[in-house]
Amino acid sequence: MFVLPSNQKLRFLVLSGASLSSGLLLALSFPPLNYSLLSAFAVVPLMIALTHTHTWFERWLLGTLMGCVFWGGTCYWVYDVMHRYAHLSASAAMAIFIGFFVIKGIHSGLFAVLAGPLLKSPWAIPTISLAWVALEGTHQFIFTWLHLGNAAINMSVVARIAPYTGVYGLSFVLMVINTAVVILILKRPRKQLLWLSLPLLLYGLPGVPERRNGTETARLIQPNIHPDEVIQGRWTRQRATKHRTRMAVLSMDLESELTVDKPSMIIWPEYTIPAYYFDDPDFKMYIGELARQANAYMIFNTVEFSSTENGPRPLNSALTIDPNGDLVSHYSKRFLVPFGEFVPWPFSLVINRITVEAGDFLPGDDLSLAPIGDHTLGTFICYESVFAEGVREFVAAGAEVLVNISNDSWYGQTAARKQHLLIARMRALENQRWLLRATNDGITAIIDPGGRLQGWLPSFKEGVLTGHFNYESTLTWFSQFGEWFWWLSIAGTGLAIFVCRRTQSSL
Template identity: 30%
Template sequence: MTTACILAVLGSWLGFANPLYRLPLLALALPAGLAFAAARAPSATAAAKAGYWVGAAAACASLYWTALPLHDYGGLAWPLAVPAPVLMGLVLGLYTMALALLARLAAERLSPWLFGPFFALAWTVMEMARGTLFTGFPWLTLAAAFSPWPAAIQGAAFLGAYGLSGLLAGLLAWLVVCGPVSRQGLVAVAGLAALFFLGNGRAGQSAPRDGTIHATIVQGNVDQSRKWDPDSQLETVEKYVSLSRQAIKDAPTDLLVWPETTMPFYYQDHGPLAARLIDFAAAAGTPVLFGAPAYGRTLGGHVLFNRAYLLAPTGEEGTYDKEHLVPFGEYVPLGRFLPFIHKLVDGVGDFRPGKSEAPLRVGRLALGVLICYEAIFPELAQQRVEAGANILVNISNDSWFGDSAAPRQHLDLAVLRAVEQGRAIIRGTNSGISAVIDPRGRLMAQGGLFTTLTLPCPEVPVVSETTWYHRNHAVLTWAAPVLLALACLACAVLPKRRHGQPGRGITL
């Protein structure tokens, strides 16, 4: 069992994006190891311990990069910054501990044929809970490990990322607990093969489209340490204007996308720097989507927003305020009661969430905006498409995390949103990884890390048709926890299936 736990942790780290070596298939070692350890543990306590430490170690290893912004921009010494991913791992391990306990219960009381579906439901609900509770952090979704392989993730268009993760986990549970030569194991192998071959056929097809546009992403690669320096504001504006002007000369452009908080000043004041942008958009005849901080007035003073602007050549403006903020990055949870805790990154103050999910419109385009890590939440992309978005735009700034696995892991999650919703995603970042993703999860264009570039992409699909997952999102969201609850109830009333040989796992 110890060997299975070690392989699960190593497989998880090597399956997700990391700085050493990556093979997505190895990520399956995580559900395989957890299922095996839970079913073969000598007791429920042993299963819980195995589930906890496997989940905690896997999360800590994959999220090592969370220490970087705390040290580089938060001013914390390494001995204080390094514990951050460890603490995150210790919290996230609670989810896999609960999963292991449920799997142990099922292994004792359910038939082998039912164990796989039970584990699939439990895994799905675990990822859903991790993405919802305590503001949510659905970062290490199992399906995201396979984003580099579009053929492997097409199931997300029908089951969503959580459902696809659960299906993969359930098939692996059958394979390792029942054995590869058992009937369940053979069904698992056939299921994995069918997922790939059917997915390969779908990934090779063109998505339905209403038309296309030529989009250009401008990646300014502005030094994060100088970004908020007032003396650098004009330089930043001129850099983006100059790069954009040259991009438009090189190829006709229907939409320019600049990153999150591209403009480090209050554009809404319409001062000289804002006027420079308005003049540029008018002269270029091209709409520009960019990020900037914003504020609103209240009786108590001011509130701040992380805002995206869509500036049309006519001077008309549409805005979207980020609604899912980063805890301790953009606001301090319970800050009123914890005044000694300050934000861990540079900025202009505590932000407040926006309220509108309506797309930003210009001409035939309806742009559903996801700012920064909003792209990791399936429900936010779902809301944008429900509101009428025919293209999703993710503007972000991953400069905080340096040349680590974070930007790559972030891109992997954005790919899942494209497949789930059947929408192209234009992803503009300050320092990478900027990309355009088609509705099948294929990268149409991709830039590098920490380079200044313009990334043109013709033929970006404009889509109004929705996926099966989108149309049945509510049913799928409630079905998994309800079915799991019923299965747990059945386990609670059924007698144990094995006697006299604790730790031997499912009896075939």
Template identity: 30%
Template sequence: MNLARLDRTLFFAATSGVLLAAAFPRPNLFWLAWVALVPLLLVMRRRPFAAGFTAGGVFFAIVLYWLNFVMITYGGLSFPFAVLAYLFLVVYLASYIGLATWLSSRLEVTFKLPFLLTLPFIWVALEYLRGVMFTGFPWALIGYSQQDFSLAIQSCDVTGVYGVSFILIVVNCAVAGMIAAPKSRLAWLGAVVALGISISHFGYGFWRESQPLDEQTDHLRVSLIQGNIDQMQKWDPEYRQTSIDIYHDLSLLALENRPELVIWPEAATPFYLQDRSQFATQVRKLPPKLNAFLLVGSPAYEQLAADNYRYFNSAYLFSPSGLEMGRSDKRHLVPFGEYVPLGDLLGFVDKLVVGVGDFSSGQVRSLPLDGHALGVLICYEAIFPQLARDYIRNGSDLLVNLTNDAWFGRTSAPYQLLAMTRFRAIENRVWIARAANTGVSALIAPSGNVVISGPIFEALELTGSVGLGAGETFYTRFGDLFAYICIGISAVFLFALLLAKKWQKFPLVCRERSLL
């Protein structure tokens, strides 16, 4: 391929997208994230928005490739429509990175501010906004790439995942500055600033790592039941008894490990557990056999009128005597998966999930467990930091993530979702028990380390001990304060640009010489 015939700016931008994608599961080369954006930073001056958009487009296209599998295999979409929906999402997400690089370049041209002083704040601000706008989709924030670099992610109990994203952008900017102008005092100053931030960041991580793994005084034996129920059979009425038998037998198998809490995954019962059917009765009779609490994912409903119902994606907790202790409903639903946004206008759009009607959103409702409380995050609720924080502030001593990752098949998506879930443990310094239908089931320590996990697409039970109680972290108390600060600083940047008289003179395509 003749590089001279290509747009060099977009070529190097695309290279950054590939490198950044490789930092995520899988292949999970997390160290690449520290330099992945350097090619983009060296060339984006010439085409600020297009360069960032290209890098983001390549990145999200690679990381979210599995969406095509979900939409075609389980959503029933034809290949062309699935690809169209996939590309629409990629374009939307890439626009955030394009906007970040455009604003940072604009600030450099207008006020001579180096990228190091602007891009980290703008990047974090836009990552946060991506996680809340249009119901939010904070999948694959750059900070999540560091899931296996423990020293780099311990600061999440102060800044959340956004602090990790911030330092990654700082380091990338400093490296790019040194490559572009190795003799520049400004470049060396940037390197010193990046080094100072890194030392404090990793120093905090080292200190946290030196603390005891488990500071809780109360512990609980937990068994995770991974039924490995095929998604194509899951909602088949003829397969209900087989599903119950699988979970029943695996739960009894866990008895030799003497669990105090047995956890089944999301929608483990393909029927309404609240109905007094023969299937529901079998489930309710199990806790006395186990002499343990039983947490079960199940659909639920509430009757509002004769022919008017509300449906929920829920979890029920039963005591060792079989008494129902409470129900927790999923709060953050999957757009077009569990409900259709703007249903009156988009009623013609079918949901991508094979389930029961449109689900309704629930409320924060911790479940009582022998003097303690469980906070239940269902499926991809685990990627929303605020939801986990709400449960901890509501008194939860243990977070439980029930999920059905069968939708993803043997793609990288189950590992990406597990990676993001680990950050919820660090942010609140709390244990997380994760039960997944097809995996990855795991116990996650307050340090974010996966203490025990199993393979995907195997029926199994995993038993281990977890601590009860959450740490009093800065993040739990103040939430995404760091992200808000970044938003505030970015707003100041934007306001300054709006006041600058040169605003109309800055084209989308700058004519300045790129550095590569």
């Protein structure tokens, strides 16, 4: 144990410094710096500090402080989006940003409340790790983004567990290591370290799928359209016509000096510009003719409208048309972006919308696959990539390849687009599916079933990515059973709390 100042204010200041350092180490584990190995030790300072607390409130404050630093450090781009694209004043944008990371930080506070007494248990390593996972999963009900396990996507041994447990299993392994380090520092009985054998079991699992070349060809288009062109009212009919001509050139790859295989599908990104397939006969004719000329399936984004009691509301949809120009698949985004496509209460009292049509989107309610010849494809849109369960449902329903169309231009030159790509890579690994990711201005990429990048385009540049992939039909454990490990973690945490209450006077 460490000696702390006897003065209570100085003592808590030292403990707060430990908590701050944990938040900082967690933030450093992800882009932009991406020092992922730090994730295996980042929570250690907080847990050491928890052993010097006397009340649940002290633990809650320290944990919340760590969470605020982590979420504020990784999602600093929230302020820029609010200020630049929502046109909020600097003070209003900052208020929302602070509210965002404080609310997110509360999860870490709850973890600290639980972890404090659990650290006294001989079962500290598994129970604390389960508690982390249990609380980590609740982020999906507010705003989910990075999980601790995302940092381990490049750790080949740890990543082996992803097809079985999803990202939660990777978070669990990293927390096992974090807690074991604490047990060592506190000089607890060595027999508690036997729980370290859990990560060793990973060596008995099949390795991450080997890198291999695909036999099918896809062409992904990155048009690089800045959102200001639309927001500032500069998107005219003439500009739209010029853009459509440009997209045709890119889709046919007419300017390429290389000889490439003819693609079986052409994928456009989620758009910043208005595209109305169902309400614009000219656009419908244009996209159909392009599919016929390319003799390929076309996957693209459109805005459509649905009648409601309060009038028509937009849906963000992905459509697939076949080489004959006929519509064969229609999917509407089910998981909407907070502040982008809907504004959660109570923030809706002060902010209306961010994008041209954002703020009142209607979520889709059906899962739709696209037939591609004898195969099937599942397309999810932008932010839906953060919902492991939502992506898994496509694969469980029969998707043999995944497509993610996204528009990350709202993030500007921040690390958010790299973080988003990191998340998408985990979805490919969990389901062991090729993932074709087309974005407006980066990062467009082809991801293999091992979560590795097989090709990508740099951000903020117009480009065409033509690459290869395969259709895969084998279902992983995670694809079949979903977030079972999260539910197991909830049950395990509940049992640990019950036992802890029986053996200790209070939490």
